[in-house]
Every structure is written in structure tokens, then in C-alpha cells.
Amino acid sequence: MDRVDLKPPADDVGRRADAYACAPLLNCLLREVAVPLPDPGERPAYRLPGTGRLLRVRPGRRPADPEVYAAGVWHRVGHPELVKLVAEELRRHTGLPGGDLPAEMIDSRDAVAALLDARARATAPADPYLRSEQSLITGHPYHPAPKARGGGPVASWLPYAPEAHARFPLVLLGVREDQVAEEGDTRALDALGTAPPGYRLLPAHPWQLDLVGGDLAPAFADGRLLRLGTTGFDTWPTAAVRTVYEPRRDLFLKFSLDVRITNDIRRLWRHDLLRLRRTDLAAGQALTALGPSAGWLSDRGYRTAAFAFEELAVLVRDGLRGHLLPGATPLLAAGLAEGFEGSPLAAAADPEGWWEAYLRQVVPPALAAFDEHGVVLEAHLQNTLVAVDASGTPVQALFRDAEGAKLVPDVPRAAGWERLVYCLVVNHLTEIAGALAEHRPGLDPWPAARRELARHDLPEIPALLASPTLPGKTNLLLRWTGADGADARYLPLPNPLAAR
Template sequence: MDLNAAADAYAATPLLNCLLREAAEPAGGGVHRLRGSGRLLRVHGGRRPGRPELRTADGWRPLSHAELVKLTSDELGRFTGITNDELPVEIADSRDTIAALLTARRTARPPTDPYLLSEQSLVMGHPHHPAPKARGGAPAASWLPYAPEAHARFPLLFLGVREDQCAEEGGRAAADAVDSLADALDGPRAPAGYRLLPAHPWQLELVAARPAVREALGDGRLVRLGESRLPAWPTASIRTLYVPDDSADLFVKFSLDVRITNDVRRLWRHDLLKLRRTDAAVEAGFAALRRSGSRAAWLADRGYRTAGFAFEELAVLVRDGLRAHTAPGATPLLAAALAEGYPGSPLSATTDPAAWWRAYLREVVPPVLELFDRHGVVLEAHLQNTLVAVDAAGMPVQALFRDAEGVKLLPDLPRAAAWQRLVYCLVVNHLTEIADELATRHPESAPLLWPAAREEFLRYATTHHLPEITDLLTSPSLPGKTNLLLRWTHADGADARYIPLPNSLK
């Protein structure tokens, strides 16, 4: 398959998944009736659909990627009564991004570290988003040097923010963590009267010309100090970088004024101001888990630093690294990488997929249920916020969770809505994708996977009174997030809407 054909195939799969889930009905044999027009669309490939064909008077006509985008736009316009000129451009941008990534990956040097390799392996991305790889329509040359999928690694830029203009929260631990980046990456130090402010080079390119930043650079409230000599590594979220240094071992998360999937990925003021409350609640829950013998770990968001005159644009958040939290001898891997598949994945190497799956469930499911049940914490335990550590034989031995920004607390969110969010993230977005990938690689295991998952939920229910589990296991449906319709109807990125999907746990 040539590069353009491969890019079309990668881009078509998530778009088709969305279109078929949200705006079509199955008609048998890989054929689906589109709800907007009643036209018939045929696809091939099961969980990774491709090669779409439209039924015409002359038979089945193959659709190019551009034709599929046009068909999707026409169908959604008919189905919703709403027009949208932005999303088709975003979908095309996602496809072109994939083409640029595939080109770059031909000559890029992958990381040798298994964890970093997993973070940088997502070529397709979110399997149920219409434009998972869009980069804001910018030319590839502007973002490719910072793309994890292209195996990027790059130095941080260091700014100095005048002390009276510095805003931060998280106490001495967070401040020390930010300052430690200069040592870890061999970067410049802040001069007297200034605080060190690391910056993502792409973000600084995007905001440097804005009045608040430009004026601060002109009058000395903000100064450029230079770049680090050593690189940091972008993870799958693009704006979060890993610094795997002995003296730091940190993740650093930046604002990025680019729409990635549903949201512009900025560190919003309201999220930063509630960060410590949220993270403290999660840390308390995981501390209780550890006291009960659980191996599950939380990568805490320690705090942030920014400039008061550009609070969101220049914010940097520091998060715990891996070394202090990963079980001895285990290797953490990104769950999203396990679901998409990549060279070296333990899913392809396992000789006992049923045992592998049971071990995976045992590490991932109970902590999420326990945090909800005992502590009122709703982890956003989807594929990108979950790491699964495996032993030398590739068996799951620990789950690690991250991202306080996505965590919800009871009673801030009504209990029914909180449980729906938990089920979507954990079961639909996460377990379904891992199970499907395991069944694809090991078809003989397919009949065993969902009974084992049901058993894991029942096992928790036997020792804990969580009535929602009974409802989950008897409900005819699970909530599926409608990412295509959310983007088409211009909904807020945080506004989750769901449609019912068949319940594999029943």
C-alpha cells in the first residue's frame, strides 16, 4: 500500500466508526442504512472498517476519502438539519496529518524505551473520533518537529517571569519540580528577581505575538533565557512531555492553542484553580487503595506555574513521573497503544490471551470502581489516561492512572451522570477496545473475553455494595459518546452526549 492509500485507510477507519455508530443502522452483511438519506453504505473490516462503497443504480461504487467526507457532510446535514463548513476541513486536515506522519516515520528513529515507544505509536489515534489527528490546519513544518507520532524529542524553551508577575500553586514540591527541569535538561537558570518558566516551543510560537506576551517581552516582565541542551519527549497527548531524568522524572503539561480531537488544549484557568482540590481527593483515594494492598497508582499533578498576564497561555503543570510509582521490574505501557497495536505489543506475544485478559481486568477495573464507590472520585479511565505495567513475560501487574483535569468528584456531578461517564470511559472507550484487539490477534479467545469481564465486575460486587453494578450487568445498552455529532453541532468539547450501544457485559 502506498503512502497516500495508507493515509486514506488510517483516516477512513475512525470516520466510518463514527458515521456508522451515530448516523446509520446496520442492514446486514457489512451494509448500513444511513439515517439522513436512507442510502446504503457497505464497509469491510469489522472493528477497523475500510473500503467504503455506496450503493448506486449501477451497483456498489467505491468511495475515495474525499468522497467519504462529502458523503458524511451531506448525511449529517440531512440528519441534523445543521450545516457545518469547519468539520470537513478538520477531517481533511487529520488525513493530511497522517500522511505527513507516515512520511516522517519512514526515517525517524523510534525510542528504545518501551514506555516511550508505546506513547509515540498512535498513528490512527482515537478510533471513534472523525478527526483524531487534526493539528489545527497548520502546515506540517510547524508541528511535525513536536509530534510524538513522528518520534520527536526536542529541547524545552526557558523563560524568566519577573517574580511579582509569577502565579503558581502547589507549594514547595511543585515549585522545586519546575525548577528541577533546568538541571534535568541542562537548561538555563533564572536570573535574580525572576522565576523559571519552561515553555513548549510550539505553544510559544503560537502566542508570542499576542499583545500580553509581546508587551511583557518588551518591558522585561518576561525574558527569553534560551533552550535546554537535553530533550524532553512528547507523549500521546502531544502537549504533555516526559522528562525521564534521574533528578527529575517528571511529566510537564503545557497549554497548546490547537484543537486536538474535541477541545482546544489549553490549561484553562478554572481547571488550574481547582487542581489541588481534585488531585488531593484522588491521592487520598489511592492512598487508601495502597493500604488495602492494591498496586494501582496515581500520577499526581503537583501544581503549576505561569505568568499572571498570560495565565492560561504560558501555564506549565508538573506531574509525577513513573519511577516512584511503577512496580519493581515492571514496564508501563500506554493502554491506547495496546488497543491500536504496535510492534512489540505484549498482546501479540502472549501465548495465553485469556489469562492475560483476566490479569488486565484485575489490575484496571477494581481501582476505578473503588474510587467511585468509597471516595466519590470519577477517574477518566479511558485509553489515553491509563498505563498498564507488565512484567518480564508481558503479563499485566499494575495499572497507573493520570490527569486530574479529567477527574470529576461527587457531588459536583450528579451520581447518575458520574456513573455514565465512568462506564463510557472504562468499558466503552477502554475495555471494549482492548478486548477487540485481543480477539483480533487471538480469535480463539473471543468467546472468553466478555464473560471474564462480567466476572470481574461481579467479583467486586460480592464484597462491596455498589448498586450501579447490577444495573450495568442487566442493562441492554452501554453509553457511546457521539464525537461526530458533538463536533458537527458545534457543541462544547466537554459536553458529552451519548447514544445506546449493545451491552457486551449482559
């Protein structure tokens, strides 16, 4: 990382880290557990049903300054006290101990502090696309520990953190040809270096190799695996942490990491890899049929070692250039929601027109892929790129991640629709709308969203627009109860699309 001399005081970093960490934890607690009081007074107040405690916060998209009521007085609580409060509430609310989640909440806050300190001494990438990918200090706004990095020491993961504006070379391994397992188009991997006769190139994420540790020692010892040095170029980690981008080659590579990030251990699981080509092909065909205003970044192939199938797997993903409209600049939707220097959302002179253009690019491809092709895109903020023209107006949407996409009838249509509504509306449009409204007080973004959805002749649309509720994923309870990360559970949230 490039360094500059600016460094904030340690107490300022700690205060900011507490604020960043409290906001998503409070969002989860208020969405999933707390009961709003009918007369909140100057601040929204809630009863926590398990403990009976009263909690109030400074309202907003990112709630802040939590206080609990005791002995007739409101008392401010910091992040450590909030974690204890949430843990006690959930133990009584669910009857379950919660496992490692309290430690993950603390780890997430400490990771934010390390990231803030590192960012103050790093130079953000000049490329607005990379800047948008590396902007997510809050991260998932409705997860109790969005920045946890597996509890390891900071030195083990910070050199590879996108939020710290990291860039780094990849490790090059040679896998003996009779031990290679691959499917799809992996030719891009062979161009990363030179393998000796009888071996194939296999790039590895440095953190990935550190995590695997001594498990590979026998393969190195008997010659199934060779160390061939590193790439002669740096790669940039994207918001997903384990996916990197190399701009000159216009190449994305996705790796396995045995680390829990949000709900899941971020390993390339064998069962997902074996069904990847079918899902990727269906998604690519669906979006290609819609014309150039929508695109799919294909996960076109994987390569690994047969003796370490999941541990050393690497996925080759399409670059950007073959999909972008001329002159368009791609930006990560999650970056637009969080904010970054040069964001066109913040700079929009006509916010209502900008929002309508955004909806025209993002909504139709997701609905058409579902209704006409049976593809349930995981169209949330981190899997959607929105390309803008020279004026900053959205002109194109690109979607990614065949691992997260689902196919009908592998999932029932009703379940697929619920997942799409959560990803597209609750996770995605709600956050972009909220960010836009923060920049332009008084703007109501929901009539335009309702009009855009109403244009599409899906049988589910009338019920969506008439329903008083939307499905909200319960990430706090999901993690507290130890459910599998893919086992989404939803609770009803007020529907801003409903006629008012």
C-alpha cells in the same frame, strides 16, 4: 528525530493515510447515524437516513473499503468522497452546516500522511514505555478527525509530534517574580535551568510559543518576560501531544496549546487550574488507599505568568519511578489497543490469562475510587498506564489527568457512573478486548470481564450487567453541532457484558 534511509513510496503513504483516516470516521458514522440493513449480504450494509443512500464496508474493529450504491452498482469511495458523503448526510440529518468539521477531517487525513512519511525516516524510542506513547497513528478510534492539528502547515507541528517519534528541548523563559502565578509543588521547574535575580524559570513548549505569537511582545519589551535559551536536554512528547516526558529527571510537564485536538482546544484553562489541587488530592488519596497495585500520577502544581495565565501555564506531573512496582514496565493502554513493536498483548502465550490479569489491575481501582471515595477517574485508554512484569503479564495500573477527573457530588452520582462506564468499559475495555480477539480469533473476552465486574459490590453493577445497552459518546455529532467538548452526549450501544 533520528533519520534512516527507508522511505515508502508516496502512493503507498497516501493509500495508508486514507485507510487510517477512513476507519475512525466510519466508526463514528456507523455508531451515531447509519441504520443497519437486516440482510447485509457479504458485507454489512447500512442506510444513511438523511440522504437515503446505501453504504457498505469491510467489517471489523477498523472498518475499511467503504462503498456506496448507485445505479445498481456498488462504488468504492476514498477519504475525500467519504468526507463529502458524511457532510451531506449530517447537514440533512441535523439541519446544521457543521462549521469547520469537514476541513478538520481532511486535515486529520493529511496529518496522518505526514506522520507516516516522517515515521519511515525516524527511529522509534528504545524504551517500550515511550514507544507505546508514540504509537498512535489511528488515535481515537471513534472520532471523525483524531489527528487534526489545527489546520496549520505541517512544518509548524511535525517537529513536536509524538507519532513521528519527535523529541526536542523546551524553551526557557524568565518571568519577573512579581508576575508569577503558581499553586502547589513546582520546585521541579526551578531545576531546569538558571533564572537571573528577580525572575523565576518558566519552561515553554516551542509550538506553544509559536501559537501565542506576537501577543507576548509587550511583556518581552518591558522586561516582565525574558528569553533564557533552551533546556540542555530533550523531552519526549507523549500521546497527549502537549504533555512531554523527560526520562532522566522522571518528569512530566503539561502545557497549553491553542489547538483543537479531537474535541477540545488544548489550553490549560484558568477554571480548571484553580480547582485542580482539590481533584488531584482526592484522586491521590483514593488510589493510595488501594495499595501498590494502583497508582495516581499527581498533577502536583502549576506555574504561569499572571499576564498570560492560560497561554503560558505549565503543569508539573509526577514521574513514574516513585509509583512503579519493582521490575514493572509501564505501557500506555492506548498503545496496547493500537499496537506497537514489542507489545505484550500481541505476544501473550495465554491470552485469556493475560486478559484476566489486565482486568484485575484496571477495573478494581476505577470502581473503588468511584464507590468509596467519590472520584470519577477518566479511565480511558490515554489516561491509563498498565505496568507488566518481565513475562509481559499486567501487574499494576497507573491513572493520570486531574483535569479529566470528576468528584461526586460536583457531578451527580448517576452522571458520574455513566461517565465512568463510558471511559472504562466502552472506550477502554472494549478496545483492549477487540485487539486481543484480533490476535487470538475465537477468544471471547467478555465472560471474564463480566466476572471481574460482578466481584465488586457497587449498587450500579447488577444493572450494568443486565442492561442491553452501554452509553456511547457521540463525537461526530458533538463536533458537527458545535457542542462544547466537555458536554458529553451518549447514545445506547449493544452491551457485550449482558448475559448471552
